Amino acid sequence: MEYAHIDIALSPREAADDKAVASALRGVGVGAGTPFRIIKRSIDARSRNILVRLRCEIGRDREEIPAFEVPARDVSSAREVLIVGSGPCGLFAALRLIALGLKPVIVERGKDVRTRRRDLAAINKEHLVNPESNYCFGEGGAGTYSDGKLYTRSKKRGSVDDVLRHLTAFGAPGDILIDAHPHIGTNKLPKLIEAIRSHILDCGGEVRFNTKLTDLEVKDGKLVSATVNGNETIACTDLILATGHSARDIFYLLHNRKLLIEAKPFALGVRVEHPQSIIDKIQYRCTTDRGPYLPAASYSLVHQAEGRGVYSFCMCPGGIIAPCATAPGEVVTNGWSPSKRNNPFANSGLVVSILPEDYDPRGHGNPLAALAYQEKVEKAAWALGGGGQTAPAQRLVDFDNKKVSADLPNCSYQPGLQSGELRECLPAAVHTRIAEALPAFGKKMKGYYTNEAVLVATESRTSSPVRIPRDASMQHPEAAGLFPAGEGAGYAGGIVSAAIDGQRAAEAVAVRIAGE
Numbered sequence: 001m002e003y004a005h006i007d008i009a010l011s012p013r014e015a016a017d018d019k020a021v022a023s024a025l026r027g028v029g030v031g032a033g034t035p036f037r038i039i040k041r042s043i044d045a046r047s048r049n050i051l052v053r054l055r056c057e058i059g060r061d062r063e064e065i066p067a068f069e070v071p072a073r074d075v076s077s078a079r080e081v082l083i084v085g086s087g088p089c090g091l092f093a094a095l096r097l098i099a100l101g102l103k104p105v106i107v108e109r110g111k112d113v114r115t116r117r118r119d120l121a122a123i124n125k126e127h128l129v130n131p132e133s134n135y136c137f138g139e140g141g142a143g144t145y146s147d148g149k150l151y152t153r154s155k156k157r158g159s160v161d162d163v164l165r166h167l168t169a170f171g172a173p174g175d176i177l178i179d180a181h182p183h184i185g186t187n188k189l190p191k192l193i194e195a196i197r198s199h200i201l202d203c204g205g206e207v208r209f210n211t212k213l214t215d216l217e218v219k220d221g222k223l224v225s226a227t228v229n230g231n232e233t234i235a236c237t238d239l240i241l242a243t244g245h246s247a248r249d250i251f252y253l254l255h256n257r258k259l260l261i262e263a264k265p266f267a268l269g270v271r272v273e274h275p276q277s278i279i280d281k282i283q284y285r286c287t288t289d290r291g292p293y294l295p296a297a298s299y300s301l302v303h304q305a306e307g308r309g310v311y312s313f314c315m316c317p318g319g320i321i322a323p324c325a326t327a328p329g330e331v332v333t334n335g336w337s338p339s340k341r342n343n344p345f346a347n348s349g350l351v352v353s354i355l356p357e358d359y360d361p362r363g364h365g366n367p368l369a370a371l372a373y374q375e376k377v378e379k380a381a382w383a384l385g386g387g388g389q390t391a392p393a394q395r396l397v398d399f400d401n402k403k404v405s406a407d408l409p410n411c412s413y414q415p416g417l418q419s420g421e422l423r424e425c426l427p428a429a430v431h432t433r434i435a436e437a438l439p440a441f442g443k444k445m446k447g448y449y450t451n452e453a454v455l456v457a458t459e460s461r462t463s464s465p466v467r468i469p470r471d472a473s474m475q476h477p478e479a480a481g482l483f484p485a486g487e488g489a490g491y492a493g494g495i496v497s498a499a500i501d502g503q504r505a506a507e508a509v510a511v512r513i514a515g516e
Contacts, residue, residue: 076204087141089486110138185339
């Protein structure tokens, strides 16, 4: 049955009141008492009178929509498919395999989602980096403890709505189905991840933690086995490689096994943090606080500098800057927000596109060249910060003026900051373009260009610096049965796109098995 859709625009206060929404619908001809539900919601702050734009489906309300049910089958005796990595790519691959009647066996180098917390606390408080359990490695992957933003531009690759419906079935708030920029929040994600694991186990799948892929055996162009923890060989002819963008040992493993990999452009820069009140006042044009009906304001900025894009990345309103190194001797930052986005700071990556002319200027074709470039910057940031996870930082205007800041503002980065000249750790291709972009951003957002903001190095894990090639069947061209997928393979850029790619990989495995 087709239902009519009506678009209305209300004040933030009215949009939060169902009675006010119903009244507005009556004003455009919808009969009193007619059921409706909101299916899309976005904030329009382009004018001084801020509006919330709603798309309403007329004729049925929320209670008439049956809850989404995740397909469940007993696959305990079905053919096994090995999945390496339990981030969104690996988890959604497992869910799709179950729906297709195949048994997923997930091996995860890190710990379960709850136990991971101790290692995150050790990074923040003691500057101790566990190479197997950190913000990037462990159940749920990097997204679990770094925000849970769910918007993506990869809508042609698969169903975004299907991924979001799955997440709501496992406990995500229903608002993610209607918000223009859906977000779950780091505080809510662990329970959701545990619910997905329980479903996989209840259906007969397996999940093994502290189990690291250490070798692959390929014979006559076909995958034969995988070795985990250096001493256990698992016979397998189908393996979904969903290890994430920071599993550098996997890139080295493939390279050492003479399996084709390629250096890939990525982006690199800093985290910039402002008081959230500054961003609110800029975006909402308010002189005091934004009030109870508007969320913490976000922004999206881009500027072309010397032929390259300089842009905001992974913007976290009401958020926190996190230490995301995966090995000692490096400093890496990322950002996250709790579900309420009520932290007093707003942070965002501020990054520059890194191209082959930067990481491979002589055209040698080294597939690990971009990775080496990334590593060098992270180690330089570690040295400039004085060791540990203390991050080098500079006030925004001071950076533009090439001045080491005499002091630094309060910052959400828990391991602490060390004042320094960031040009000492950032490549010239990056710092010259950021310096040009900052005043331009200040013109676009009056008040952004301020010394109340701080730049924190380094934001370097924006995407994988390596691509693991695959053919039309999603298999590695030199290893039939090996299915590179998600961010680590270079085919996704966030929770939703990684989940979609995991689903596609599972479907490709099923096609291969059916063809046998």
